[in-house]
Amino acid sequence: MRIIAVINQKGGVGKTTTTLNLAHALSLMDKHVIALDMDPQGHLTSGFGIQQNGLHGMDEVLLENKSLSSLGFKVRPNLSLVPAGERLGELEFVNRGGLDKGYRLRDAIANETAADIVLVDCPPSSGLLTMNCLLAATELLIPVSSDFLALHGLSRLIRIVNDVETRLQKKSKKWIAVTRFQRKRLLSRQVRDKLITVFPGRVLATPINEAVVLAESPGHGQTIFDYKNTCQSAVDYKQLAEDLLVGRTCKEADSERLADVG
Template identity: 35%
Template sequence: MAKGQVVLGPTGRPETIIPAPKPLAQHGPARIIAMCNQKGGVGKTTTTINLGAALARYGRRVLLVDFDPQGALSAGLGVQAHDVPTIYDLILGKEKDPQEVIQHTETKNLDVIPANIDLSAAEVHLVTEVAREQILAGVLRKVAADYDVILIDCQPSLGLLTVNALTASHGVLIPLACEFFALRGVALLIETVEKVRDRLNPQIEVDGIIATMYDSRTLHAREVLERVVDTFGDTVFDTVISRTVKLPDASVAAKSIFDYAPTNLASEAYLKLAREVVQRGVVA
């Protein structure tokens, strides 16, 4: 590279070096963020795990909330989710203290509230509850002071559970696979966020869109990413998560990418994303 030459990243913006975030003088209260996309298979759970683990490596106290009945986040970190209290027990009031449900992971500063298939029955039970959209918010308020960030891994739908997550959150991060069908649903999701802001949670905002599963070798992926940037501008993070077999392999091994393949490019990508998230003020 010639001196003074500007190198453009996948989003078409100049590549920049983002310094590691400074240690925090004190911890909490947490900023609550919903990881949300009603389209499945976009890397949402993978991004929740690895962004959370990256922030934990930078000294942030992180709580991950598995809010998907499939329990993929819990399984992806090797967290026991059967025959133990889960988020389902908390939102139904079977467990009153979230501290009794939180499980620690092998990663320092990274905790999880697990979920399992029982959560699939929650929407039926919540329908008749007073202020049913605000039940998760009440649960997370009890532990917010202990963490710097709480990431909620939402299920791939815009049902009552997802509305609960949006009502509890300060912001929304949207993982978006660089595929046409994934792109189509983003406008609907943003419209849902705006409805929640108008009716239930005036403070919520879209913190950003994270391009995932990017393959620079395909014209399709490059065109989708270009279209996303043209449409949403600076809402799209500069950091792009490329497709690699190491990410699903890490999930199968129940580890973060940092523990499974620390030298893989995906590891550096998620560290860079964590630095950008802090730089943008999404997380302290």
């Protein structure tokens, strides 16, 4: 089972958009997927068309030790969602349990064997919720938006992750997904090139283009595959899902694909 945390402490880089659409793309490729909303904002939950009011989910998994399967919803064929739940933010204030409280998510997932892939939408912070995501994950998927400030945040994130992993003797595979890509903008291409140079073999081959449909679909409780199945953004996320399944990164990418850039 692959446990992939979609993680970046920087806000608005496309974590939730990527979790939502990648989860659906993978389920359409016959993978059994569980998506976990670990952000108290609950945007992944509403993106799948589930109303968060009065609901419980990851809050009770982490605070009350309930099982993922007892709180999951089947949102699409092959795809379950565990919503954030109203009380999820309370986890940040739990001070009992020492180091163990960082392992609650890992332990909850360990009891769950039905999935091929668990995708975790992380909050934009570096507190206990994020620590739980980090410690549960076997792989990290780091969305980086194509602007220069994103690179600053990224080196900080990598430093934190490496520190934690060294201290806890843990090693997860790291993937970078370029999001909000504008192929006509020089800055976008420079940011992508820089990432490929600094993290060789880690940048997934397909950049996700900036597109208004990706911003619109969650407002309708829909993924891009529900909303506009034939658009370029659906192709982008389908290809990104393939990249992740076969480990296709920029080095091995078909260079033709971006040859029109320039």
